[in-house]
Amino acid sequence: MAARLDCLRVAAGTLAATWFMLRGCTVSFPAEPARYDLLADTAHGLMRVQVKSTTSGNKYGWQVGVGHHPDTHSKKKRQVLAYDPDEIDLFFVVDGEMTMYLIPSRAIAGRISILLRTYRKYIVGNARGLLGDVETRSTSVRASA
DSSP states (O other): OOOOGGGHHHHHHHHHHHHHHTTTOEEEOOSSOOSSSEEEEETTEEEEEEEEEOOOEETTEEEEEOEEBTTBSOOSSOOOEEOOTTTOSEEEEEOTTOEEEEEEHHHHTTOSEEEGGGGGGGEEEEOGGGGTTOOOTHHHHHHHO
């Protein structure tokens, strides 16, 4: 069975949970819709984590939306708002090359979209091996840069 990057959005939450669990953190998921996607019990206390993924890249790098719709999951009105740093502690982001970022919400505060190359210092790993030999869009992104 071949890995499919179009499934990254669904898989990103599991990747984030696994990343935290492999570091000894207990992970919980909300029973009802919440601003965060998971809670991680870390050495620094409970962290509310919003998980994002992107397969959208251009010659400048990977672009990811880090905003939310006003009523959590509805996309009816194309309005997108920035997350309040008092509601989210961390963003866990996975790009189309399977690079994983753990970005403090205060580093993103007020933004609804970011260019990930600006956040390289927050890279925490890469899950590329999960893809096997799948061709990613990143090949064309790097070639055009």
